[in-house]
Amino acid sequence: MQWRGRRGSRNIEDRRGKRTVGKAGGVGGLGLVAILVIGYFLGIDVTPLLQDNGLGAQQEQSVSQEITPADRDAGQFVSVVLADTEEVWAEIFRDQVGEPYNPATLVLFKGATQSPCGGASGASGPFYCPADKKAYLDTDFFVTLERRMGAGGDFAAAYVVAHEIAHHVQNELGILMQANRIRQQSNQADSNAISVRIELQADCFAGLWARYAQARFASLEQGDLQEAVNAAKQIGDDTLQRNAGRRPNPHTFTHGTSAQRQRWFAKGYETATIQACDTFGARQL
Numbered sequence: 409m410q411w412r413g414r415r416g417s418r419n420i421e422d423r424r425g426k427r428t429v430g431k432a433g434g435v436g437g438l439g440l441v442a443i444l445v446i447g448y449f450l451g452i453d454v455t456p457l458l459q460d461n462g463l464g465a466q467q468e469q470s471v472s473q474e475i476t477p478a479d480r481d482a483g484q485f486v487s488v489v490l491a492d493t494e495e496v497w498a499e500i501f502r503d504q505v506g507e508p509y510n511p512a513t514l515v516l517f518k519g520a521t522q523s524p525c526g527g528a529s530g531a532s533g534p535f536y537c538p539a540d541k542k543a544y545l546d547t548d549f550f551v552t553l554e555r556r557m558g559a560g561g562d563f564a565a566a567y568v569v570a571h572e573i574a575h576h577v578q579n580e581l582g583i584l585m586q587a588n589r590i591r592q593q594s595n596q597a598d599s600n601a602i603s604v605r606i607e608l609q610a611d612c613f614a615g616l617w618a619r620y621a622q623a624r625f626a627s628l629e630q631g632d633l634q635e636a637v638n639a640a641k642q643i644g645d646d647t648l649q650r651n652a653g654r655r656p657n658p659h660t661f662t663h664g665t666s667a668q669r670q671r672w673f674a675k676g677y678e679t680a681t682i683q684a685c686d687t688f689g690a691r692q693l
Contacts, residue, residue, distance in 0.1 A: 409562045410627045416487030417494060419511050421542070424475055424483070424518040473518050482547035483516055489566045490514050492627070493573045496620040504682050505581070512576035513542045514569070534568055536575035538584055543572040557651075559642040561635035563628065567614055567673070568639065574613035578606065587688070600662050604645075605687040607663040608672045611640060612685035615676025633677070640669035668693050 494511045501509035520529045524539035530546040554560035578584040587606050591599040618636065622628045641647065644666025646656035676685055687693060
């Protein structure tokens with residue numbers, strides 16, 4: 409991906425110089441999904457964490473952290489990708505929605521931080537919090553993606569950013585709020601099924617972004633799309649559970665299988681329309 413020397417976004421909140429430590433209060437909403445991801449990555453039983461959803465008082469403490477040259481480089485990369493999403497989604501909203509696009513803020517952190525959706529850590533992976541319309545990312549996740557999950561490459565990292573911003577797009581379109589409202593009224597199995605459709609639509613939107621980004625910036629290089637498709641494969645629920653030493657259990661899936669994630673990313677890239685990304689109306693995922 410050709411990104412150096414290009415415009416970066418101003419919608420970056422960089423918290424990497426300070427790390428928040430201590431005991432966080434209750435976990436809710438997308439924070440539950442983050443806890444499940446921790447379990448997948450580390451191969452641990454997270455049931456006690458899901459059951460302990462109390463609203464204890466926050467106890468926070470900040471410690472200074474070193475920002476390495478690699479951190480700065482990763483931050484610049486994320487800033488450029490975020491700027492690309494802003495320009496692309498502004499164009500898509502104008503042409504396909506008929507409304508202006510209000511961009512998200514992306515929070516860079518290192519180690520741990522807090523959000524209205526619960527605590528975040530490098531182990532939990534990137535996530536989007538609809539309560540403050542911010543995406544949260546520890547860029548060390550890119551290292552995890554490459555070294556522990558076999559999904560290296562700058563466009564694999566760009567796909568991760570695009571996927572989280574896609575959740576903001578869902579929020580702007582009113583999709584995320586409605587889907588989460590239904591999830592709250594559903595049993596666990598149905599809630600998980602809705603979560604899968606949310607995530608697969610975000611994958612489709614990420615593919616749609618990639619198509620527009622290539623047309624607008626000509627930034628994709630040979631092999632970039634394969635990097636994104638491979639990343640989608642490596643973070644499928646079945647692959648994550650299998651790599652954690654478990655037998656894949658579809659009833660617990662919250663993001664979709666590897667094949668589904670690859671298929672919906674490709675569909676977004678091939679069709680280049682929001683309408684084609686309607687995972688909620690799809691009979692087969």
